[in-house]
Amino acid sequence: MNARLVPLAGFLLLVALLGFGISWMRENRMSEVPSPLIGKPAPAFALPLLADPERTFGAADLRGKPYLLNVFASWCFACLDEHPLLMAEAKKLGIPLVGFNYKDEPDDAKRWLARFGDPYTTIVADRDGRVAIDFGVYGAPETFLVDAQGVVRYKRIGAITPIVLATEIKPRLAEMAKGTP
């Protein structure tokens, strides 16, 4: 090979590397922290209900049935992105949608729900964010899909979009329905 072509080949190699990096970054969101909880039992939690802080609700009440746990807060703008979708689709999924009110003032949360609607089956309030740390929550919205055995099957970081619902959540629900007769 002509030695003159070596630098050009090196340059083309770097261009190819750059191209690979860019295309990889478009498919994989680098800032997303992979959840080590997937495939493991969801943390046992018991939190006060938003509507009635005297009563607690938690993993024990949900045992034996799959559910979605949706981390939301009144201060969370991205939560409003997925909110209409939850309002329209949550009831059709056939599993409980548990609201996880994250580091929020209960009054603010109630006002938010009154204004935009309440798609949740039950809402628990984690005011100090302690349980959220156990779930590896680092922002809102985040959504966990937990199966009937209490194992975390899937985590969505960021708003649920119609595409995410159709391609990531619904197929898993169908699979889980098949697995447990």
Next chain:
Amino acid sequence: MTMFIPRAPRLLAAVLALSTALPAAAIDVLPFKDRAEEQRFQNLARQLRCLVCQNESLADSSADLAKDLRAEVFEQMRQGKTDAEIKRYLTDRYSDFVLYNPPVRGGTLLLWVGPFIVLVIGGIAVATIVRRRAAVARTGAPTTTTPDPAGDDWT
């Protein structure tokens, strides 16, 4: 600087106080019992990544979650947990991502040995070029005056 002291000592004091107060945004009031405990805490917090602002360490970040995690780290230190146990607690929840120094495993092997591989390749390249030039010098072929028969002016 000194000329300001008689005239505006208060202003200077205020400016100094402000300039030192700014980076203190990420510092919470944690009741350390001694200097050693504080140093251990700071050292640990610097090795951990803030999940919200991912280019900041837990020690530097003023994100709300970072504050919570600092409090958690402090509490666990008080409970007598070792640094390794505290890191384990965090990686169990947030994966290896929270560690600025990722552990050596299959997936991170390239990260650790990659630079050395590149260094070896570079070393081989340099050695080859030097040897070739030395050989040219020994045979007495002038490298600057006569152009390469292939028209190559690189070597």
